[in-house]
Amino acid sequence: MCPVQCGCGFVVLTALICLLVSGADSQERAYRTAGGSLLCPLVEDFYSYKRSTSYGPSRWGEISECCQGQRQSPRDLASSSGSLCGGGQHHMFSYNSSRALPGKLYNNGHDPTISFHGSNTAYLFNAPHTNGAYILDNIHIHFCTNAKGSEHAIDGQFYQGEIHLVHYKASYGTLAKAVQQEDGLVVVGIMLQSRAGYAGDMNQELVKIIQRMGNLEGTGKEYQLPVQLNVARIFPKSTNFYTYEGSMTSPPCSESVRWIIFREPVNVSSAEMDILRRLPNEDRSSTVQSCNDRPLQTGHTRVETNFACSSVTNMAAEEI
Ligand SMILES: *[C@@H]1O[C@H](CO)[C@@H](O)[C@H](O)[C@H]1NC(C)=O
Ligand SMILES: *[C@@H]1O[C@H](CO)[C@@H](O)[C@H](O)[C@H]1NC(C)=O
Numbered sequence: 001m002c003p004v005q006c007g008c009g010f011v012v013l014t015a016l017i018c019l020l021v022s023g024a025d026s027q028e029r030a031y032r033t034a035g036g037s038l039l040c041p042l043v044e045d046f047y048s049y050k051r052s053t054s055y056g057p058s059r060w061g062e063i064s065e066c067c068q069g070q071r072q073s074p075r076d077l078a079s080s081s082g083s084l085c086g087g088g089q090h091h092m093f094s095y096n097s098s099r100a101l102p103g104k105l106y107n108n109g110h111d112p113t114i115s116f117h118g119s120n121t122a123y124l125f126n127a128p129h130t131n132g133a134y135i136l137d138n139i140h141i142h143f144c145t146n147a148k149g150s151e152h153a154i155d156g157q158f159y160q161g162e163i164h165l166v167h168y169k170a171s172y173g174t175l176a177k178a179v180q181q182e183d184g185l186v187v188v189g190i191m192l193q194s195r196a197g198y199a200g201d202m203n204q205e206l207v208k209i210i211q212r213m214g215n216l217e218g219t220g221k222e223y224q225l226p227v228q229l230n231v232a233r234i235f236p237k238s239t240n241f242y243t244y245e246g247s248m249t250s251p252p253c254s255e256s257v258r259w260i261i262f263r264e265p266v267n268v269s270s271a272e273m274d275i276l277r278r279l280p281n282e283d284r285s286s287t288v289q290s291c292n293d294r295p296l297q298t299g300h301t302r303v304e305t306n307f308a309c310s311s312v313t314n315m316a317a318e319e320i
Contacts, residue, residue, distance in 0.1 A: 004205060005231070008238060008240075009068035011297055013060075016224055017139055021177070027174060029041070030064070030065040030066055031126045032081075032125075032153060033182045034124050036070070036071070036277065037069075037071055037245070037255035037256065038065070038066045038069035038070070038071070038252065038254075039066065039179070039180050039181070039182065039254050039255060039256055040065060040179075040180070041176070041179065041180055041221045041252060041254075042065045042175075042176050042179055042252055043063055043064050043251050043252045044289035045063045045064075045251065046282075047060060047063055047110075047250065047251050049291050049293065049294070050108070050291075051295075056294055057294050059252060060250075060287040062256075063251045063252070064251045064252035064253055064254075066247065066252050066253040066254050066255060067252070067253035069247060069253065069255050070299065070300060071245060071246055071247055071299045071300070071301050072161075072162055072246065072247045072255070072297035072298075072299050073151070073152070073246035073247045073248070073249050073256040073257065073259060073294075073297060073299060074150075074152040074162075074277050074294060074296055075152075075153075075244070075246065075296060075297060075298075075299050075302055076150060076152070076153040076154075076155075076156055076296055077152055077153065077154050077155070077242045077244075077261060077304070078155055078156075078303070091126060091306070092126075092239045092306075093124055093125065093126045093127045093128075093186075093188075093254045093260065094124070094125050095122040095123065095124055095125075095231060095232070096122060096123045096125065096133075097121075097122040097123070098230075098232055099118055099123060099156050099230070100228040100229060100230040101120060101121060101136070101228070101229055101230070101231065102116075102120050102226065102227075102228055103115060103116045103120075103139075103226075103227050103228070103229055104221070104224045104225070104226065105212060105213065105216065105218075105224060105225045105226070105227040106216065106220065106221050106224035106225070106267075107213075107216045107218070107219045107220075107223065107278075107279055107280065107289075108140075108219065108220070108224060109219040109220070109226075109281060109282030110250065110281075110282070110292050111140035111141060111142065111292055112140060112141055112152050112213045112216065112279055113138050113139070113140040114138060114139045114140070114209070114227055114229060115137065115138045115180055116136050116137060116138065121135055121136045121137070122136045122231060122296060123135055123136070123170065124167050125185060126190075127167075127186045127258055127260060128243045128258065128260065128304070128306070129243070129245075129258060130169075130183060130186060130258055131183075132169060133171075134167035134168060134169050134170065134185075134186045134229065135168055135169075135170050136167050136231065137164060137166050137167060137168055137175050138163050138166050139163060139164065139166070139229070139231075140163075140164055140166070141161055141162070141163050141164075141192070141276060142161060142162045142208075142249075142292050142293050143160065143161040143162075143192070143273060143276045143292065143293070144158055144276060144277075144290065144291035144292070144293045145172035145291070146194075146196075146270075146273070148271070148293065149161040149162070149192070149291075149293060149306065150162035150192070150293065151189075151249050151293050151294055152189055152191075152259075152261050152265060153296060154191070154242070154261070159191035159192055159193050159265050160192055160193060160194045160273050161191070161192030161194075161243040161268075161273065161276065162189055162190070162191055162192060162293075163189065163206075163234065164187050164188070164189055164230065165187065165188040165189075165190075166185065166187050167185065167186045167187070167188075168185055169181065169183060169184055169185070172184055177308070178256065179248065179252065179254045179256050180254065180256065181256055182255070182256060183256070183258065183319075184254075184256040184257075185248070185256050185257045185258065186256050186258045186260065187248075187258075188233065188257055188260045188261075188262070189259065189261040189262070190208070190234065190236065190262050190264065190265070190266055190275075191259075191261075191262065191264075191265035192265060192266060192267075192268055193248070193265035193266065193267050193268075194267065194268050194269055194270045194272065194273045195267075195270075196270060198267065198269075200267070201267060202267050202268055203233075203234060203266040203267060203268060204233075205230060205233035205234050205254075206266060206268050206272070207268055207269070207272055208225065208233050209229060209234075210268060210272040210275055210276060211272065211275065212225060212227055213275060213276065213279065214275040214277065214278075214290040216280075218280055219280055219281070219282050225299060232234070234238050234266065235262065236262050236264035236265065236266050237268075238262070238263065239262075239265065239306070240245070240262070240263040240264065240305070240306060240307040241261060241262050241263060241275050241305070241306050241307075242259075242260075242261045242263065242303055242304070242305055243258065243259060243260050243261070243302055243303070243306070244259050244299070244301050244302060244303045244304065244306075245257070245258060245259070245301040245302075246259050246299050246301065247297075247299075249294045250294065263305075263307070276289070277291075279288045279290060
């Protein structure tokens, strides 16, 4: 949309304000849509999650201008303030395949990731405020210490981890094209809870996947492992969710994401969380992953729910 209109001499739609970042190369361009989203292309540049380094989250704006936008993620999702209490007006989204999907498990240096391809993936339909089908591209996990590992918070409460299911709009053809569109991505977030002493129901599909992640011997696709994942089995029982318009939580931080975050967490044991934290990292100063969570941002888009606000209580009652 904008790269063509701004860069190739076509008529610039007055609805689009194109911001030129330093340098004239088209790969370095950020642009704001009429709807207010700041969009940026995928970047290859090195970045880190370490707060103290020069590649850390507070400096990501130097890697991609979008990281300083006004609709950035993650956010603290408050049930009480700023929410439109949907009370069921957004129905549950659905996939058109319920079978186990064959994927490739690998560690890209930032996240343990399962990528899906071609006819072997599922299409998501009926995500709130979207039209058309979205292709499941990858699933990855964010984590850090026991006190905070999730990226989003729910009523100020963090969880030990957060799974992201990344989908791009089928009509855009590729993930790279979709990140430069305001309605390009739908990311479904599921909170991971691990509590010391809890020996009840674990999410077995996730336990299986995370244990397989423990077999990854290095970063990059040369260490990838085949895996089978049934997406429906990693979802929590309750279909209650929050939804808002935000961004990717790592560079390029493009504001192309319709977020759907489940309110109820799923459980894994602390042994699985430890497997994640021990994964190798491409960080120049460390060989251990330990953390890949972006700090909370102050986005100003409206958070909606698909459940009645009168029923809102904080699901996570106690501290760890
Ligand atoms: C899901 O929908 C897509 C797009 O309409 C289609 O290409 C694909 O074959 C469907 N998959 C299944 C299992 O029905
Ligand atoms: C997850 O663990 C909590 C206790 O920490 C428990 O109350 C809850 O029922 C568990 N969830 C599932 C889906 O088993």
